[in-house]
Amino acid sequence: MPTVTFVQSTGESIEVAVAEGTSLMRAAVTNGIDGIVGECGGQAMCATCHVFVRPEYAGALPPVSDDEDEMLDCTTSERTEASRLGCQVKVSAELPSIVVDVPADQV
Amino acid sequence: MSNQPNTATGCPFTGELPSDPAELAALMSTVPATHATDAPPAPGIEAPVADWVTIEDLVRDPFPIYRRMREEAPVHWVPAVNRYMVTSYAACHEIEQDEATYSADERNSLMKRSMGHSMLRKDNPKHQVDRDAYGATLRPGTIKKHWNAIFEANNERYLGELLAKGPGSDFVWDYAAPYTGENLRMVMGFKNATQQDLQRWSQTLIDGTGNYADDPEVWATAAASSDEVDTAVDEMLSHYVGNPDHSLLSGLASMPIPLEAIRANIKMTIGGGLNEPRDVLATTVWALLNNPEQLAAVKAEPRLHSVAFEESVRWVAPIGMYPRETTRDTVLGGVALPKGARLGVVLGAANRDPDVFEDPEAFNIFRPKKAHLGFGGGVHFCAGTWIARAQVAQVAMPSVFEKLPHLRLDPSSETTDAGWVFRGMTRMPVLWG
Numbered sequence: 155m156p157t158v159t160f161v162q163s164t165g166e167s168i169e170v171a172v173a174e175g176t177s178l179m180r181a182a183v184t185n186g187i188d189g190i191v192g193e194c195g196g197q198a199m200c201a202t203c204h205v206f207v208r209p210e211y212a213g214a215l216p217p218v219s220d221d222e223d224e225m226l227d228c229t230t231s232e233r234t235e236a237s238r239l240g241c242q243v244k245v246s247a248e249l250p251s252i253v254v255d256v257p258a259d260q261v
Numbered sequence: 262m263s264n265q266p267n268t269a270t271g272c273p274f275t276g277e278l279p280s281d282p283a284e285l286a287a288l289m290s291t292v293p294a295t296h297a298t299d300a301p302p303a304p305g306i307e308a309p310v311a312d313w314v315t316i317e318d319l320v321r322d323p324f325p326i327y328r329r330m331r332e333e334a335p336v337h338w339v340p341a342v343n344r345y346m347v348t349s350y351a352a353c354h355e356i357e358q359d360e361a362t363y364s365a366d367e368r369n370s371l372m373k374r375s376m377g378h379s380m381l382r383k384d385n386p387k388h389q390v391d392r393d394a395y396g397a398t399l400r401p402g403t404i405k406k407h408w409n410a411i412f413e414a415n416n417e418r419y420l421g422e423l424l425a426k427g428p429g430s431d432f433v434w435d436y437a438a439p440y441t442g443e444n445l446r447m448v449m450g451f452k453n454a455t456q457q458d459l460q461r462w463s464q465t466l467i468d469g470t471g472n473y474a475d476d477p478e479v480w481a482t483a484a485a486s487s488d489e490v491d492t493a494v495d496e497m498l499s500h501y502v503g504n505p506d507h508s509l510l511s512g513l514a515s516m517p518i519p520l521e522a523i524r525a526n527i528k529m530t531i532g533g534g535l536n537e538p539r540d541v542l543a544t545t546v547w548a549l550l551n552n553p554e555q556l557a558a559v560k561a562e563p564r565l566h567s568v569a570f571e572e573s574v575r576w577v578a579p580i581g582m583y584p585r586e587t588t589r590d591t592v593l594g595g596v597a598l599p600k601g602a603r604l605g606v607v608l609g610a611a612n613r614d615p616d617v618f619e620d621p622e623a624f625n626i627f628r629p630k631k632a633h634l635g636f637g638g639g640v641h642f643c644a645g646t647w648i649a650r651a652q653v654a655q656v657a658m659p660s661v662f663e664k665l666p667h668l669r670l671d672p673s674s675e676t677t678d679a680g681w682v683f684r685g686m687t688r689m690p691v692l693w694g
Binding site (some may be wrong): 183191193194195196197199200202220221224225227228259260261 | 357358392397400401402630631632636638639640641642644646647
C-alpha cells in the first residue's frame, strides 16, 4: 500500500498506509492527523488541507490547477513554492510514497 | 524544502499576512481543533427523550436548551421537531465526514417541498454534477476580479440610504438586507427582478424549509414564490444563451443540467445567498457594539474584520441546523440510531461545545482559532463561503465602522434576535450621531 508521511511543525512524524487513489487530505482526516481539517471534503473550496510537499517528491505531482492556485492564495500559513492542497494530490503507483510537512496554522 | 513566500498574490479576503511570525502569533494564536471521539460502545444506549423542548423556546433562544442537551447526551430524540437532534461538535463532525451513513437525501424533506430537489439534498455522485455546474462564479478568483467592485458599489449605495434615512433606522432592514439582496441579485444574474423580490423569495422559501410547525399559510406563500422564481429563471436562461456574463444563471444557461435541477438549485441559492450574509453582517456588528474592547481592536487592526466574521459565524451560526437521515443502523456518540432515523445536525450547538471551545457562550475574537462548523463540512461545505466573506468582512464591515464611527444600538428601542433553524437579528435600530 502507498504510504504518506505527515511531519508536524513540532517535528513529530506519522506514517500512514492508504489505498491507491487516496488524497493526502483524506489520508490525514481518516487517520486523525492534527492540523489537516479538510472542511470542504475535497472541493478545493476551503484551503484547510494545506501541506508543504518535500522537494524530492514534487516532480511526481500533477501540476497545480487554476482552482487550486487561487485557494493556495487563501491559506492561513503563508504559501510557499512547496504548497499544495492535500485534496488535490493522490497517492498512486507512480507516487507510492510521499512526505509532506503540515503547516503550523491551518484555520 | 523551499520556504520562500510567494507574495505575488494575496488572498483577496484576508489581505497580506504579517511577514513577522511574532507579529502574526501575537495577532492570533492557532490551536488545532480536537475531533477525536472515543469508540462508541456497541450497541449504544437508547436516545434520551427531550420532551421539554418546544419550538417556541428554540426560536426565542436555543442556546440554553442546547447546553442542557449537550450536558446530558450528544444525541436526543426531540418530539417537538419529530427528529433526533445532534448537539455535540464531535458527533456533528462525524456526520459531516460520513455521507455513506448519513444521507442528505432525506425523505419528506421540507426543503424539497419548498424549493424542489436541490444539490443540498442530494448525495454524491448526483450532488457533484449539480455542484460542478455552478462553476467559477462563486470562487475567490472571480470574486476578486469581478464581484468585489460590484459589492463595493452596492455597499456605498445602501449604506448611503441608511444614512439618508437617519438615526433610529434599522441596521438589518434598512441596510444589511437590501445590500446583500442586491449583491445576490447581481451574482445570480436576475436582471428581471429587484432586490426586494430576492428578499421576498428568500424569506418565503426559507420559511417553507423551516416550517416544522406545518403551517398551511407558510406553504401557500412558499409555493407562490416558487412559481415566480421558475418564471424568472426560465426567462433569464433564454436571455443568457446569447448574452453571457459572469453570473450564475449565465453559466447555467450553457450547462447540460435538467431544468428542474437548475430551478431547485437556484431557489436553494436564493435562500442561502441572502439570509446568511445578511444575518452574519448584523450579528457581527451587534456583537462588536456590545463588546467595546473588541470593537476598538477591530477598528485599530483591519485584518481583524475577518477574524470577527469567523467568530460571529461560530457564535451564532446563521444556519443553525440542517437535516440528515441514516442509511443503516448505527451508533453515534454512544447513542443507537435505527436505519432511516431523521437527524438534525445542530451546528448552532456544535459551535458552542465546551469540549472544543473555551467559554463557548462568549463572543470573543481573541479566542484561539479553531475550525468551526458554521459553513458545514464535507462535500456540502457552503459554496457561498467566499462570497459571504468578501461582501461582509472585506467590504461592508470596514465601511460601516469607517463611515459611522459612533455607531451604537438605539437604547430607546428594542433589539431582537430569533430563530434556530436559521438565526439572526430581526430588529436592530441604531444611532450614529
